[in-house]
Amino acid sequence: MSRVFPPVATSSRQIAPLPHHQPQPQHQYQAQLAQGQSQQSNSSRWTPYAPNIIELYPGPKNRLFLSLRSGIGEEVDYALPKLVVASFNEIDKFKLETWVDSVSALKEWPEKWIEGLELEVASQELRKSRRQSSSQSKLLRQQDTNGATDDDIQAPRELALSVVPEWTLPQSTIDRATNSLLVLRNASFTNTNAKIICRTSFLEFLIRFFSLPTSYLLEVSLRTPEPIHHILNILQSIFPFLVPNHANDPRIQRIFNVVLPELLIHTRDQAMIQNILPLLISNLSISNNHNLFPYSTLQELISHLLNLIVLRPTSPPVILDLSLDLLISLTxxxxxxxxxxxxxxxxxxxxxxxxxxxxxxxxxxxTWENPQHLTGKVIRNPAGEFVRNENSQKRRKLQRELNQRQMEIYGGPGVRVEVGEKAPALSKQIQERLYAMREPTRSIAWMHEIFIYSSTSQLLQVTFWHAYRDFFQNPSTIDPLLSASEVIKNVTVAFPGAMAKVWTDEMGGQKFVIAGMGFRKGSDDQERFTCLWQNCPSPHSPTDPKSLLAHIQATHLTTSQPPLRCQWADCTQMPFTLSHLLTHLPSSHPTPVPEVITSHPSTPDVQISQSSVTSRLVPPLARPFKLHFAATxxxxxxxxxxxxxxxxxxxxxxxxxxxxxxxxxxxxxxxxxxxxxxxxxxxxxxxxxxxxxxxxxxxxxxxxxxxxxxxxxxxxxxxxxxxxxxxxxxxxxxxxxxxxxxxxxxxxxxxxxxxxxxxxxxxxxxx
Ligand SMILES: [Zn+2]
Ligand SMILES: [Zn+2]
Structure with missing residues (x-):
């Protein structure tokens, strides 16, 4: 059975859920419930106390309310259980205004109960004062040796007090009061009923109840907890209608500012705490002007709450959250x-x-995954080794084809360039690429990396062979070495302008040489310092940043006026300055850069390898990029x-x-x-x-x-x-x-x- 509760207060802040939402089973079927009957079956369960429709008919002659008012025990005990069940099961139909004076009828027995409580308080007070006076008189008697006169005065008083009866309430009164309050509690969950309860003399009953001494209320809450919980629940339900109209009633103020805080401080009953906390929270959040705790109560309340939050309750932490909630209101x-x-x-x-x-x-x-619209395309880094190698390979090919046409054998003027003494050191990446190739492509690709055309160069065949053998004698290769004659045969495939021949020196000695090509000068590392100035006559002569700068200054900036535009590769920077030129010079040691980077999806591929970077869109995060971090x-x-x-x-x-x-x-x-x-x-x-x-x-x-x-x-x-x-x-x-x-x-x-x-x-x- 689900039940909608009215809001306890008109506070904008959600307060912790109301406790006591479990229906209060009657004694008669409590046993059934204890046997494990679920909540759902409650609503449909047949009980002998379920009233029929006729019994709930509206008007002054309603049978149940007439019986309740009759004052005859049997009649009352017939009517009350039916009203309890009706108020619980027929929450929508159970309207207090339907029956004339229904609240005062339901108030009759609680009033009898409270009369009994007041009498008990009075008798306790008397007994206490008698104990005090008798102990005082004992004291006096001990002090006074001639105590006879004192005894004369004391005796009649003790005699009078001894007739004060031990006051006990009949159990039937307590039960009937409890059931009446339970009916009112159930009824109060609908707003119209809550309003009616608030308007009637029931308030006087509440004021009377909370006027009992706090210590006595605590005692009653232990002896018969049920009626007190019903009263607190009713107070929660009627609170939204109570405060706006009765905020200035000092007796109501006393309930909220004195009695309830004191009950909260001194009770050790969890259910009491759970019932009182929402009331104090509501009271604090509804208006700030009428709640004025007495100073000592406030002190005690605060330290009590701060102690309550140290407790680690089982879940859900109802009392903890309610205590914190009240502390928020207080603070x-x-x-x-x-x-x-x-x-x-x-x-x-x-x-x-x-x-x-x-x-x-x-x-x-x-885990933070970058959103789809922030995903870029993954490309090879133009500054990475792979792209650099690819570019230098292309450059070499172009140079080779150009030089080939210039060789004498093809009718050209000849190629006059400096060549190296030994094979240039290749970068690790190129080495690995070559090792992974098969013959004869392997030896041809290797020659393209190592040699250049040179009309004046003659390379001993044995030197050539040794260079080949030394390079491919590596465990990473997948093909065995070719024989010397096979490799030398491939020379004319790689360099059609060169040829193997026998050369006779002046002394008449014969040497087997390869004519028309020589070792490329420098190493791959030094190639980073290739001059890319447009139409440079000797781009490969610089081998470090210093020599590159010297080369540019000596070769390209010879005129008194510096050029208007930068002419480095396809750079178009204007005006040209020396400080701008320095941005083109590579650092002496290559900076490690990632081989793969991300580019904005809208950047065209051709633009990626261009040196002008400023017009490119900001590269977003790559698709597989995820952020992981530990959090609470x-x-x-x-x-x-x-x-x-x-x-x-x-x-x-x-x-x-x-x-x-x-x-x-x-x-x-x-x-x-x-x-x-x-x-x-x-x-x-x-x-x-x-x-x-x-x-x-x-x-x-x-x-x-x-x-x-x-x-x-x-x-x-x-x-x-x-x-x-x-x-x-x-x-x-x-x-x-x-x-x-x-x-x-x-x-x-x-x-x-x-x-x-x-x-x-x-x-x-x-x-
Ligand atoms: Zn140059
Ligand atoms: Zn430039």
């Missing part, structure tokens, strides 16, 4: 908040609050459109910390009187400015001024009427220190909690 009031801050144990309380920030927290591995989560609730917001114990704790920090900061500033005055006048000035020069009636202005003056006076009085202002100041500073030492822990929560607690902790930081 919203500056004066109450200050009481907490001034407490000598504040730093201990702060520590227990900090511990609650981790309540129900879980360690989690958070506390309970959250997802709301429409707003994402997830934190809830539960940890959030409640944050709110208390925020209130405490806010008040403490304000209090620390307020210690300076001049500052208050300045602020007040500033506030006044701002308020005046906010009126946009509209005419304001004189009396309104005067009233406002008076209010402001009163407020200021209050503040000043608060401050200076403190008997021990110095002590307060010390304690506030102590509270500040407590926050300072809590800062690291708070920052940790801000950093690690991904459930949104950080948004509520800002004000607790920065001391």
């Amino acid at each position: 919203q009031n500056t004066n109450y908040c200050k009481q907490i801050l001034l407490s000598p144990e504040f730093s201990a309380h702060l520590k227990s609050l900090l511990a609650l920030l981790d309540y129900d927290a879980r360690q989690t591995q958070a 989560t506390t309970p959250t609730e997802s709301t429409q459109g707003q994402g997830r917001i934190p809830v539960g114990t940890a959030l409640l704790t944050c709110l208390i910390l925020r209130n405490l920090a806010k008040t403490l900061k304000a209090e620390l500033n307020l210690l300076d009187v001049d500052l208050i005055r300045e602020k007040e006048s500033q506030k006044k000035k701002n308020a005046l400015e906010e009126r946009f020069g509209l005419p304001i009636p004189e009396n309104v202005l005067k009233e406002e001024e008076k209010e402001e003056q009163d407020e200021l006076n209050d503040k000043l009085r608060n401050q200076f009427n403190q008997q021990d202002e110095i002590q307060n100041r010390e304690r506030l500073n102590k509270a500040r220190n407590a926050f300072v030492s809590a800062q690291e822990r708070l920052r940790e929560v801000v950093e690690q909690n991904i459930s949104g607690l950080a948004g509520y902790l800002g004000e607790s930081l920065g001391w």
